[in-house]
Amino acid sequence: MILELHNISFQYTNAESEVLKKISFSIQKGSIMALTGESGAGKTTLLKIIAGIETPSVGKIFWKQKKIISAQSQLVHENKQIKLLDQNLTLQPHISLLQNLEYSIRSFPYAAKKKRIEELIDIFQISEIIHKYPNEISGGQKQRIVFAITIAPYPQLLLLDEPFAHLDPLLKKKLFPILKHIFYTQKITVILATHHIADIFFFSDKLLLLKNGEIEMFQNTESLTKNTLSDYVSSFFGTPN
Numbered sequence: 001m002i003l004e005l006h007n008i009s010f011q012y013t014n015a016e017s018e019v020l021k022k023i024s025f026s027i028q029k030g031s032i033m034a035l036t037g038e039s040g041a042g043k044t045t046l047l048k049i050i051a052g053i054e055t056p057s058v059g060k061i062f063w064k065q066k067k068i069i070s071a072q073s074q075l076v077h078e079n080k081q082i083k084l085l086d087q088n089l090t091l092q093p094h095i096s097l098l099q100n101l102e103y104s105i106r107s108f109p110y111a112a113k114k115k116r117i118e119e120l121i122d123i124f125q126i127s128e129i130i131h132k133y134p135n136e137i138s139g140g141q142k143q144r145i146v147f148a149i150t151i152a153p154y155p156q157l158l159l160l161d162e163p164f165a166h167l168d169p170l171l172k173k174k175l176f177p178i179l180k181h182i183f184y185t186q187k188i189t190v191i192l193a194t195h196h197i198a199d200i201f202f203f204s205d206k207l208l209l210l211k212n213g214e215i216e217m218f219q220n221t222e223s224l225t226k227n228t229l230s231d232y233v234s235s236f237f238g239t240p241n
Contacts, residue, residue, distance in 0.1 A: 001026040001065075002189055003050070003157060008059035010045055018057070019045050021213045027206060029156070030187040034200040034221065037210035038236075043193040044086075046210070047159045050191070051084040063157075085150045086161040091134040097145050098130045104149040120148040123182060140171035147179060151188065158183075160192045164199060176202055197237060209233060 008023040020042045027033050035043050048054040050061060052069055061069040063082070091100050101120065105113050121127050124144040129137050137145070143163075150158065164172055180203060183190050192203055200207060201221065209217040217233050224237060 002029040002063070003027050004062040004065075005050070006060045006062070008046070008049060008056045008061070010042075010049060010054065010056050019213050020049075020056075023059070023215060025208060025215065025218050027189060027191070029189055030184070031206055032183055032190040032192065032204045033206040033208060034204035035191055035193040035208050035210070036195065036200060036236075037216075039195075041210035042213045043210060044161055047084060047161050047191065047193055050157075051082055051159055053084070080153070081156040082159065083150055083153075083155040083157070084159040084161065085146070085163055089146050089150075091142065091145060091149075093134050096131055096133055097126070097137070100134070100145065101130075101149055101152060104152045108153075116152060120152060124148045124178065139166065140175060143167060143171070143175060144178075147175075147182075151182065151186070154186075155188065157189045157191070160190060160194075162193055162195070164194070164196070172199075179203075209236065 004026040006024055008020055009018050010020040011018040023046065035046065037043055045054060049056050049069065056069065056071050058071050060067055060071070091097070092103070095103070098117070101117055102113065105116055108116065121130055124147065126141070126144055126148065129141055129145075134142065134145075147163075164175075167175070176199075182188070183203075190203070192199070194200060204221045207217065207219060207221045207224065208215060211232060216230070219227070224233075229237075
């Protein structure tokens with residue numbers, strides 16, 4: 001397992017109750033796990049804990065069998081292989097898209113940086129806009145650039161917090177096959193927090209459903225259409241019990 005969470009609980013300062021309660025799960029390298037639940041269920045908080053932004057009240061997180069986060073220490077070992085992308089990520093407005101992309105891998109040697117940028121331009125089909133500025137491109141084009149920047153440094157785990165919230169269905173239809181191909185061919189492990197049922201079925205092979213900060217269900221996504229479900233799960237996904 002590439003990522004393991006053991007008994008993670010979390011409570012914000014001055015809050016009356018825990019946001020997350022005894023969360024434990026593990027995922028394999030290359031898996032795409034959808035993280036879903038009602039608003040306030042704890043999805044964003046869980047992603048922030050995995051990314052090392054918040055510190056769990058209880059529990060530990062292991063990355064490749066090495067402890068990286070615990071209740072005693074926010075980030076035991078800094079992990080640049082884990083990247084968090086939320087719906088509010090912005091581009092630097094006063095430099096070109098190419099310069100934005102170059103900046104994301106500024107520590108790379110020149111030859112490696114040049115090769116990686118050429119790969120990303122080809123993968124995301126952005127050659128025609130790469131010399132433009134952020135205010136000169138559409139929302140869908142911006143999303144491609146944002147994802148190119150996010151995966152440029154070769155992350156092994158992507159934490160995606162409602163990254164498609166502002167995309168209309170037509171833009172999703174164009175972007176989704178590209179992203180899914182990238183995730184699987186480059187064996188990037190993904191945790192995708194989303195409210196959208198269609199996104200869950202398109203991307204994920206694993207599904208974790210949170211209810212009031214606890215795991216209500218954790219299983220293969222395809223089993224939703226095969227197994228008997230609880231009343232809550234059936235209601236949430238709109239499937240017959």
